[in-house]
Amino acid sequence: MSAGIRHDDLRRRNRAMVISAVRRAGQPSRTEIASATGLSHSTISAISADLIGEGILTETKGAGQAAARRGRPQVALELNPAAATVIVAVLTLNELSAAAIDYSGALVSEDRRQLTTATITRDELTSELTAMIRRLMSGRPSAQPRPLRVVLAIQGITDAAARVMLWSPITPHRDVPFADILEREFSIPATIQNDCNMMAIALRWRDPSRYLENFLAILLSHGIGMGLVLKGQLFSGTQSSGCEFGHMIHQPNGALCRCGRHGCVEAYAGDYAIWRNAVGMNEASLPEDGVSAADMQAVAVRARAGDGPEREAYRKAGTAIGYGIGSLFALIDPAPVAFVGAGAATFDLLEPSIRKAIAETAGGQHPDPIPFDIIPDELPLMREGCAMQALAFVDLEVFAAGPAPAEGGGKAVA
Amino acid sequence: MSAGIRHDDLRRRNRAMVISAVRRAGQPSRTEIASATGLSHSTISAISADLIGEGILTETKGAGQAAARRGRPQVALELNPAAATVIVAVLTLNELSAAAIDYSGALVSEDRRQLTTATITRDELTSELTAMIRRLMSGRPSAQPRPLRVVLAIQGITDAAARVMLWSPITPHRDVPFADILEREFSIPATIQNDCNMMAIALRWRDPSRYLENFLAILLSHGIGMGLVLKGQLFSGTQSSGCEFGHMIHQPNGALCRCGRHGCVEAYAGDYAIWRNAVGMNEASLPEDGVSAADMQAVAVRARAGDGPEREAYRKAGTAIGYGIGSLFALIDPAPVAFVGAGAATFDLLEPSIRKAIAETAGGQHPDPIPFDIIPDELPLMREGCAMQALAFVDLEVFAAGPAPAEGGGKAVA
DNA sequence: AGACTTTTTTCGAGCCTCGAAAAAATAGTG
DNA sequence: CACTATTTTTTCGAGGCTCGAAAAAAGTCT
Numbered sequence: 001m002s003a004g005i006r007h008d009d010l011r012r013r014n015r016a017m018v019i020s021a022v023r024r025a026g027q028p029s030r031t032e033i034a035s036a037t038g039l040s041h042s043t044i045s046a047i048s049a050d051l052i053g054e055g056i057l058t059e060t061k062g063a064g065q066a067a068a069r070r071g072r073p074q075v076a077l078e079l080n081p082a083a084a085t086v087i088v089a090v091l092t093l094n095e096l097s098a099a100a101i102d103y104s105g106a107l108v109s110e111d112r113r114q115l116t117t118a119t120i121t122r123d124e125l126t127s128e129l130t131a132m133i134r135r136l137m138s139g140r141p142s143a144q145p146r147p148l149r150v151v152l153a154i155q156g157i158t159d160a161a162a163r164v165m166l167w168s169p170i171t172p173h174r175d176v177p178f179a180d181i182l183e184r185e186f187s188i189p190a191t192i193q194n195d196c197n198m199m200a201i202a203l204r205w206r207d208p209s210r211y212l213e214n215f216l217a218i219l220l221s222h223g224i225g226m227g228l229v230l231k232g233q234l235f236s237g238t239q240s241s242g243c244e245f246g247h248m249i250h251q252p253n254g255a256l257c258r259c260g261r262h263g264c265v266e267a268y269a270g271d272y273a274i275w276r277n278a279v280g281m282n283e284a285s286l287p288e289d290g291v292s293a294a295d296m297q298a299v300a301v302r303a304r305a306g307d308g309p310e311r312e313a314y315r316k317a318g319t320a321i322g323y324g325i326g327s328l329f330a331l332i333d334p335a336p337v338a339f340v341g342a343g344a345a346t347f348d349l350l351e352p353s354i355r356k357a358i359a360e361t362a363g364g365q366h367p368d369p370i371p372f373d374i375i376p377d378e379l380p381l382m383r384e385g386c387a388m389q390a391l392a393f394v395d396l397e398v399f400a401a402g403p404a405p406a407e408g409g410g411k412a413v414a
Numbered sequence: 415m416s417a418g419i420r421h422d423d424l425r426r427r428n429r430a431m432v433i434s435a436v437r438r439a440g441q442p443s444r445t446e447i448a449s450a451t452g453l454s455h456s457t458i459s460a461i462s463a464d465l466i467g468e469g470i471l472t473e474t475k476g477a478g479q480a481a482a483r484r485g486r487p488q489v490a491l492e493l494n495p496a497a498a499t500v501i502v503a504v505l506t507l508n509e510l511s512a513a514a515i516d517y518s519g520a521l522v523s524e525d526r527r528q529l530t531t532a533t534i535t536r537d538e539l540t541s542e543l544t545a546m547i548r549r550l551m552s553g554r555p556s557a558q559p560r561p562l563r564v565v566l567a568i569q570g571i572t573d574a575a576a577r578v579m580l581w582s583p584i585t586p587h588r589d590v591p592f593a594d595i596l597e598r599e600f601s602i603p604a605t606i607q608n609d610c611n612m613m614a615i616a617l618r619w620r621d622p623s624r625y626l627e628n629f630l631a632i633l634l635s636h637g638i639g640m641g642l643v644l645k646g647q648l649f650s651g652t653q654s655s656g657c658e659f660g661h662m663i664h665q666p667n668g669a670l671c672r673c674g675r676h677g678c679v680e681a682y683a684g685d686y687a688i689w690r691n692a693v694g695m696n697e698a699s700l701p702e703d704g705v706s707a708a709d710m711q712a713v714a715v716r717a718r719a720g721d722g723p724e725r726e727a728y729r730k731a732g733t734a735i736g737y738g739i740g741s742l743f744a745l746i747d748p749a750p751v752a753f754v755g756a757g758a759a760t761f762d763l764l765e766p767s768i769r770k771a772i773a774e775t776a777g778g779q780h781p782d783p784i785p786f787d788i789i790p791d792e793l794p795l796m797r798e799g800c801a802m803q804a805l806a807f808v809d810l811e812v813f814a815a816g817p818a819p820a821e822g823g824g825k826a827v828a
Numbered sequence: 829a830g831a832c833t834t835t836t837t838t839c840g841a842g843c844c845t846c847g848a849a850a851a852a853a854t855a856g857t858g
Numbered sequence: 859c860a861c862t863a864t865t866t867t868t869t870c871g872a873g874g875c876t877c878g879a880a881a882a883a884a885g886t887c888t
Contacts, residue, residue, distance in 0.1 A: 327663050362678070
């Protein structure tokens with residue numbers, strides 16, 4: 001299947017191991033890196049000397065913790081924030097935001113802006129995006145190096161190569177080659193990612209103790225999205241960004257979904273579906289103008305007040321989500337779930353029926369209850385995920401390869 | 415995540431590459447191996463000389479095809495059949511079968527036997543299995559080397575480590591540690607695998623042009639099973655053998671399934687479910703004694719004869735399968751499907767409703783129709799899959815590591 | 829028979845990792 | 859305060875591996 005290992009790959013891979021060990025551990029000593037990677041001390045010493053010489057790592061001068069142990073004290077290494085910059089952007093319903101992130105993952109600057117995503121033209125959309133990124137890049141302090149990667153997260157489906165937005169619920173435009181557009185504009189490698197996938201990546205960085213090998217991030221909002229990590233790997237479709245959890249079939253020939261089909265999970269659990277059931281609207285038709293956040297809050301208030309169609313609407317939503325999760329768990333085995341987004345704020349109304357439905361499925365046959373987390377604010381999570389995705393690219397594809405052999409300029413090899 | 419690459423891993427990995435290139439290509443020349451692996455000619459020359467010296471590869475003397483091209487003729491290499499033997503066994507409803515396979519994948523000898531799996535005791539089951547394997551091993555020609563691996567396929571769920579049968583529909587016994595039992599008995603590494611997973615592996619070897627990167631193998635029989643290959647990798651659950659496709663929820667609170675839950679795909683598409691609907695039995699109860707093959711054939715005959723409850727039963731089964739596949743395709747994108755097993759013989763009755771249901775799901779939104787294949791005879795497929803699984807272990811874990819450095823005995827290093 | 833072509837092997841160079849030993853840096857100790 | 863014990867980091871030579879170039883091998887073509 002894959003290719004053999006050339007001799008020159010060896011150093012590249014081991015450099016990547018060291019960089020990623022430092023990114024994960026924060027401020028490890030060489031000894032810690034050696035035991036984390038399984039490589040010998042001499043190898044770590046050689047590689048880290050190279051990386052320091054290239055300006056990718058630095059020795060921490062702060063001497064953060066006085067270990068006060070006997071013997072020569074460990075010298076902590078850390079990522080050099082000035083080694084690179086990456087640009088991240090997130091496009092969600094009616095809002096575009098972008099940020100510059102340094103190599104250590106810290107925010108350098110950011111910008112956000114309202115737009116009417118449903119009606120904006122294709123050209124306006126791309127020019128708003130490129131203009132915002134251009135402002136970030138031109139406004140950066142001179143000390144900050146030129147960005148090495150752009151990652152854009154969108155609500156919707158991308159192709160498997162992460163270059164084209166195939167479809168999105170927030171705009172009528174299809175097949176927009178954002179990666180090509182950004183690369184042409186800024187001459188930096190760019191990818192476009194599904195928003196829920198970026199949430200999943202961010203969760204793993206935020207709390208590896210819970211979100212490590214296998215977990216789900218479910219976005220409850222206008223639509224229902226999912227990011228899935230299996231065996232430590234972000235799971236994506238074979239031809240697209242995949243994981244259209246919201247469009248698994250909950251009820252054959254059931255309620256009309258925004259996607260035009262019937263009985264999808266989203267047709268019961270999306271904002272519009274909950275509202276539709278709460279006001280007693282026919283399940284065969286869609287609310288004309290979408291549903292505002294205020295409308296949804298009003299529905300939630302009435303649902304919490306007591307029994308009635310509003311509470312029943314949330315119950316139906318939870319049942320759809322729960323059966324969907326249960327069917328998924330029949331395939332992949334149970335895993336922790338993070339519920340993210342505005343809809344997660346009403347999780348108290350959903351949880352009983354979600355748990356009840358899961359218990360009725362194959363995935364509910366395991367002894368321990370599935371751990372749930374609630375994260376109502378999705379934007380920071382998406383941005384963090386994009387940043388980690390972009391930085392991982394720089395780590396693996398740019399810095400692991402070693403310094404360019406040719407003429408000087410940027411970082412010299414000391 | 416993973417460990418760094420030690421220097422000694424390098425040769426091991428590249429040996430593995432060469433072995434697997436030969437296994438895939440059959441009789442490649444060194445030049446072909448070089449281009450398939452991306453390694454240099456000199457490296458291939460050195461590695462293949464080692465492998466020939468160890469008796470793992472041989473130069474093909476037969477000179478099969480007189481290429482009649484100009485220049486020095488290529489020398490074909492092939493796997494040495496006498497390099498190793500593996501044992502495979504398949505346990506299905508009321509039948510146990512086993513075979514010895516040589517290193518090239520050819521059958522050496524086989525055995526099969528009827529048992530009443532529903533009522534056999536745990537001890538009888540394991541002693542039948544070990545006795546059959548013992549007969550295969552003792553009866554082998556003296557030229558044939560001692561087996562290096564045992565792989566057992568069962569209908570049911572195994573743990574993720576492939577060591578324990580957690581649950582099976584064909585026997586009441588649970589948590590049977592078959593791998594430990596076999597390893598203790600024969601002192602050979604053993605694993606236990608889900609039957610449908612082995613079918614999927616076999617399909618990739620049989621027809622890589624269709625079944626390469628992403629595909630499904632669905633077993634239609636008493637129950638409904640699935641093997642899934644994604645991105646060239648066999649997909650398994652995180653804690654178990656996973657992929658309990660038959661127990662995805664088709665109809666919330668629907669028909670009673672053999673598993674005790676309601677509305678599973680299997681509760682509409684398993685043999686017993688089709689029979690139950692065909693004879694107008696209540697969906698809330700189960701046929702007491704299972705359903706015989708003769709009964710099922712009678713149902714199929716009546717269904718083919720014309721409209722009526724029998725045809726409707728198959729229609730319902732197809733709808734359940736189709737929606738299940740469609741929901742799965744919402745997650746992973748469409749892929750070719752092979753329908754295997756006795757139930758596939760009635761595929762003509764199922765296909766229209768399967769296609770109709772898929773078309774109503776997110777997975778049906780792709781332009782090209784999903785390719786289907788029909789393979790009614792599942793046993794040879796399972797056996798082939800086990801053999802490839804066992805041989806892959808020998809390739810990667812035994813032969814790629816190189817000759818044991820210590821005292822002689824088996825293969826000398828020429 | 830000799831030229832030509834293609835495959836395979838040989839050989840030295842260049843890297844890389846490893847283990848052992850040395851060097852460095854600091855806490856205990858009398 | 860000097861000295862020892864301890865731990866981390868670097869240095870250095872050895873051993874392996876792959877690679878490219880050149881040579882050798884084994885045929886076909888003219």
